[in-house]
Amino acid sequence: MRHLRHLALGAPRAEGRRSLAVQAKRDWGAAYVLLAPAAGLLGLWFIYPIVDTVVLSFQRVNLFQFSQRTYVGFSNFHQLLDDPAFHHSLFITLVFVVVVVPAQTAAALALAAVLQGVQVGRTFFRTTFFLPYMTSTVAVTTVFMKLFVIGGPLAAVASAVFGVANATWYAQPNLALAFLVIVYVYMYIGLYVVVFLGGIENVPVELHEAAKVDGAGVVQRFRFVTVPSVRPYIFFVVVAGFIQAVQVFDQAYVIASNGAILGSPAGATATLVIFLYQQAFRLNNLGYGSAAAVVLLLIVFAGTVLTRRLLPER
Amino acid sequence: MTRSGPLAGTTFPRLASSVAKYSLLSLGALIATGPLLFALYTSFELPADYPRLVALSRLTLWNYRYVFDNAPVLRWYANTAFVTFGVVVGAVVVNTLAGYVLARIRYPGRTVTFLVVLAVLMVPLQAILIPLYLLVAQFGWLNSYQALIVPFIANPFLIFLMRQAFQAVPVDLEEAALIDGAGRFRSFLKIAVPLTMSGVATQAVLAGTWTWNSFMIPVTFTTDPNQYMMTVGLNSLQSQFYTLTTVQMAGVVLLSVPVVIMFVVFQRLIVPSFATAGIRG
Structure with a gap:
């Protein structure tokens, strides 16, 4: 809508220099050019990996020979x-x-x-x-x-208050x-x-x-x-x-x-x-x-x- | 509401309720800051004094000197700063452009583009880490800066954020400029961007914090200690200085201080943006 309105408004002044169609095409061009970096990066580093995760899940691949991919179905x-x-x-x-x-x-x-x-x-x-x-x-x-190590401040508090063993929690x-x-x-x-x-x-x-x-x-x-x-x-x-x-x-x-x-x-x-x-x-x-x-x-x-x-x- | 201060014109129950509320909030604040203050204090203690409390006069910079002398902390800092800078600059340019196009220009395929952005918004890096690693390895980028920067420039959430920001700005000014013969790019740069500076700043802060604090990616893509980011370096201090708690805490402080300062300075901008972004995280 917005775009159409802008074209309508723009028509009188643009006359003689370029037609509406040219103006619109120029904008498509601008859209694709300005979008290209994001599209390229997202495609390669986000969308392709999503697809490849699914593809890999049907394959057997070793980390050290990752170019050798064998399809193994649902195994x-x-x-x-x-x-x-x-x-x-x-x-x-x-x-x-x-x-x-x-x-x-x-x-x-x-x-x-x-x-x-x-x-x-x-x-x-x-x-x-x-x-x-x-x-x-x-x-x-x-x-x-450090707080939950044996004898550490919070391990000690937990032990005193809740009766948990004073231990290294992790x-x-x-x-x-x-x-x-x-x-x-x-x-x-x-x-x-x-x-x-x-x-x-x-x-x-x-x-x-x-x-x-x-x-x-x-x-x-x-x-x-x-x-x-x-x-x-x-x-x-x-x-x-x-x-x-x-x-x-x-x-x-x-x-x-x-x-x-x-x-x-x-x-x-x-x-x-x-x-x-x-x-x-x-x-x-x-x-x-x-x-x-x-x-x-x-x-x-x-x-x-x-x-x-x-x-x-x- | 006629009262002006917290306790003005109070009756006893109201006073009691105020006391209860502030006690609870203070307890929460103590829990929130306690561990960080513990790290800060401990980082200035001599290893021999830990875990006792000592007088302020006994506090020292020993741990900081020790960690700088015995680990490539300066290098990790520089790596982190460089990677963060790279991601922020790249993200601001790329996502702002994409958000602008999605908000302003009608072109064939716009709906599809936007749906794709929405669809991948929630996909966690954890789920695509394996193919990401393969791409990075195939490019020969393991242990390189570009592996930590390039894949994280375009971000569906930030594109979404910028689209919303541009949509919130009136379109009239730009239309006038376009009618007067300004090109799309000029009208974007001279008119639209200045009106969405807070969106751009939010984006920079989000991308900066995510990158500075990121761990899973650098720990997977870098094995050379000289290429570590600060998070990975701090994690490695754990085993390197296993018995030196105070030295590890110096590392914690070094890692946290820049983000904490940035947060306190920009908190009005940061808190609301994370409230929306945290959903994606």
Whole structure:
């Protein structure tokens, strides 16, 4: 529409110099020229790799002779179905997601609601909560490894308060996944606080005032005014948080990077992405790793479809 | 709402509720900053003093000197700065152009282009890492800067962001310029871009932070310690100085400080843009 209008407006002055058709063609040309760098780069470095991931998942390829690709049909996927290590990685990822998503959603929503209720220092607290998300995953994980080492400050506190063994969390098979959850949630809460703040700001003050007049306390107003009003945001944070959490990699890699085998200790942090990375870059099975990558793609795709369904306007 | 300060004209329940709210927020702020402050403090402690708390007068730059002397930290810093600069400059040019075209020019195939951008928006790098590695290896780019820059210039999310930015700007000025005979590129550069500078800045900040903090890509594409980015270098300090917690914390501080400073300075710009982008991350 816009373009047509511009052509109509442009017609009188352009007369004698070039026809409408020429003007329009010139613009097509401009479109293709200006788009070319992005199209070329996206095509080569984004779209081709997506296609190639799928192609690789039907092939057997060794990391050190990667030009020799042999088609093996569905055998990588059959192998995945029978591979206890793959099942284990799905299980670890599931546990991780099931703990992380509700924890970060609830904490972020509560903090956002409290933050919205104060007048002074809102920007300060928002900035402070957001800080961990800006920091590198490697930096945060390295620090937490010192905090949760045997005798370290937080390992000691956890032991005193919750009765957990005073141990090096990331080296204990029964504590390493909890450690991963803590590091991850620590980084992401601030992000979702900000998302929720965007939603809570839109809740009419009158609703809260009316509830107050009716004698509703803080908790009741949170439960019956805030939560229902930001329900779309909650869905959104849950699904987006899910999509993010199934991709967890950096933190688990850093925990294990002193050893050749990722997912340590004893596979306690062997998430789906760790599994595919291990297969491709430690065990040199590019095809098999790609089959696991296709599973990840499908999971993320399902999550995306769900987001679009829930939030049609975005 | 008639009150002016947090406690003006308060009754007791209101005061109690204020205290409760600020206590909770302060606890949250303590949790958020605690680990980073721990790293900062510890990085100035002598290894022999850790993990005890010591007087400020005992704090020293020893760890920083040690880490610069015993690891190619300067090189890692330079690598990180160079790669980040390359991605930011490339991204700003390429994605701004693409966003402009998608927002402003009607051409055959525009809908398809936009749908493709939307479709790949959510695809995580983790899922396409193996073919990316193969491409980089085939080009002979392992352990090179271009492997860390070129593939990450065009970004579907940033294209989407710029399209939205251009759509939010009125089209009239540009139409006038076009009618007066300005070419598409001139009208883009002289009129459209200046009106979307905040979008361009947001893009630079997002691309810069993602690249500076990126780990999976550099740890996979570089094996030569001289080519490490700071994140990979810090990770390698873990095994190199296994017992020297204080030295590792100096590495944490060196890696984090530039991003933290940028964040505090530009937080008004950064926070909202990450709130949308974090969805993609």
